[in-house]
Amino acid sequence: MNKNAFRQLSYGVYVVSTWDNGRATGCTANSAMQITSEPATIAISINHDNYTNKCIQDTGKFAISILGEHSDPGIIGIFGFKSGKDHNKFDETESVIRGYLPVVADACAYVVCDVIDRMETTTHTVFLGQVVDADVLKQDDPMTYAYYHKVIKGKSPKNAPTYIAEEQPCAETAAGAKYVCGICGYIYDGDTPFEELPDDFVCPVCKQPKSVFVKQ
Amino acid sequence: MNKNAFRQLSYGVYVVSTWDNGRATGCTANSAMQITSEPATIAISINHDNYTNKCIQDTGKFAISILGEHSDPGIIGIFGFKSGKDHNKFDETESVIRGYLPVVADACAYVVCDVIDRMETTTHTVFLGQVVDADVLKQDDPMTYAYYHKVIKGKSPKNAPTYIAEEQPCAETAAGAKYVCGICGYIYDGDTPFEELPDDFVCPVCKQPKSVFVKQ
Numbered sequence A, B: 001m002n003k004n005a006f007r008q009l010s011y012g013v014y015v016v017s018t019w020d021n022g023r024a025t026g027c028t029a030n031s032a033m034q035i036t037s038e039p040a041t042i043a044i045s046i047n048h049d050n051y052t053n054k055c056i057q058d059t060g061k062f063a064i065s066i067l068g069e070h071s072d073p074g075i076i077g078i079f080g081f082k083s084g085k086d087h088n089k090f091d092e093t094e095s096v097i098r099g100y101l102p103v104v105a106d107a108c109a110y111v112v113c114d115v116i117d118r119m120e121t122t123t124h125t126v127f128l129g130q131v132v133d134a135d136v137l138k139q140d141d142p143m144t145y146a147y148y149h150k151v152i153k154g155k156s157p158k159n160a161p162t163y164i165a166e167e168q169p170c171a172e173t174a175a176g177a178k179y180v181c182g183i184c185g186y187i188y189d190g191d192t193p194f195e196e197l198p199d200d201f202v203c204p205v206c207k208q209p210k211s212v213f214v215k216q
Helices: A003-008 A051-059 A074-080 A145-150 B003-008 B051-059 B074-080 B145-150
Strands: A014-020 A023-029 A032-037 A040-047 A061-066 A095-098 A101-104 A109-120 A124-136 A179-181 A213-215 B014-020 B023-029 B032-037 B040-047 B061-066 B095-098 B101-104 B109-120 B124-136 B179-181 B213-215
Touching: A003 B040, A003 B109, A003 B124, A014 A040, A014 A051, A014 A101, A023 A040, A023 A051, A023 A061, A023 A074, A023 A101, A032 B032, A032 B040, A032 B124, A040 A051, A040 A061, A040 A109, A040 B003, A040 B032, A040 B040, A051 A061, A051 A124, A061 A101, A061 A124, A101 A109, A109 B003, A109 B109, A124 B003, A124 B032, A124 B124, B014 B040, B014 B051, B014 B101, B023 B040, B023 B051, B023 B061, B023 B074, B023 B101, B040 B051, B040 B061, B040 B109, B051 B061, B051 B124, B061 B101, B061 B124, B101 B109
Parallel strands: none
Antiparallel strands: A014 A023, A014 A061, A032 A040, A040 A124, A061 A109, A095 A101, A109 A124, A179 A213, B014 B023, B014 B061, B032 B040, B040 B124, B061 B109, B095 B101, B109 B124, B179 B213
16 A cells, blocks of 8 residues: 555645634644535544544534635644644634634635534544535635645644655755754745854744754 | 635545446545544545445445546546446546556546445535555646636536535636536637537537537
8 A cells, every 4th residue: 555645635724723611722634625515514534632622522613714825834833733732822823703713814714613413533533514604814825735745845743644654855955954843844945044044033834943943 | 604715625636436236437526535544544525416425335445536637637527427327437438446446547546445434414425434555656746626627627516515506617718709518617718719629529528519518
């Protein structure tokens, strides 16, 4: 079996959010698909280890913020590489309330759902949500997972189904040695040599400091 | 609720196939997502009205042929706009057998699954399949649903969840009046005026004859 075949499946980049006892929380996800048209339902897949999973089970509601190519890629890091259990992710991201749920303001569109069914697997829950609200927030091409990999040069968190252990960044930087973020895998490719970046430089994807970058 | 928000979800373009009493059959689909990593499972969504749905229920197996940007777009029409009940779709498409299932030879990758669970909705079945075989067939960028719409200029069959009734083609042809395939919605945009095309011209997406095109 060649697992590289799985990488040819196409995905978007989303933030799935809900409430945790009145506190907004969420996580980055790439797995969402519309199932029925009228009434509209959408299925999402969330790892059991994501704190958002428990919160969706508790509230019976979730929102999908659909990121666009011009959405701040830092959002992916905030929601993808930290746990919402002990981190207020929405403190770092402008949000709006839509359909009574927190939505990322910088997304290009959102969908709010009531959970009506679910399917359990060994590591993930597939939630089926009936859409109760949806709208376009700004004109933008939706960010695909391929765009995130190729243009933003990010990689998968370890609890994403699309994570492949041997995944290796391969782009070359034009400015000398290659530096890779040890947290999210972002490959620095700016014009300024990495060594000359200011000390307060942070990874544009996961917002971790310069010190976590690894020379390769 | 603004259903245009749903269009910002990202999808690929796939042929889901299986056996019908020894006869290969299948349908075009855009809804597939990996759920777990080890063992790998993938969820697909198939309309109850698709004959392939019944055949997957009978065999407990399905293959996903992942189309690439250079796959013949005619495959989408063959598998998307005709019923496998009374049409041998694989007679018109070169196939290979992988993991004991028929796979489209012109796809860029394939995944073969055993059904291990399912979730029913009003119109669609979400099948959860455990991967038993997968491989890359050729180097190509996977075709996204957005690419199919923007570049190939096709639209959704009526039983796809992404079908929107008011969907209207909007591209202009450089060669005079606009002609749209009445079956699949493909908009002719060749350099030769449509009226001057040979009588044996067929829609490149659904392979229907020139006579089904409508002047708009």
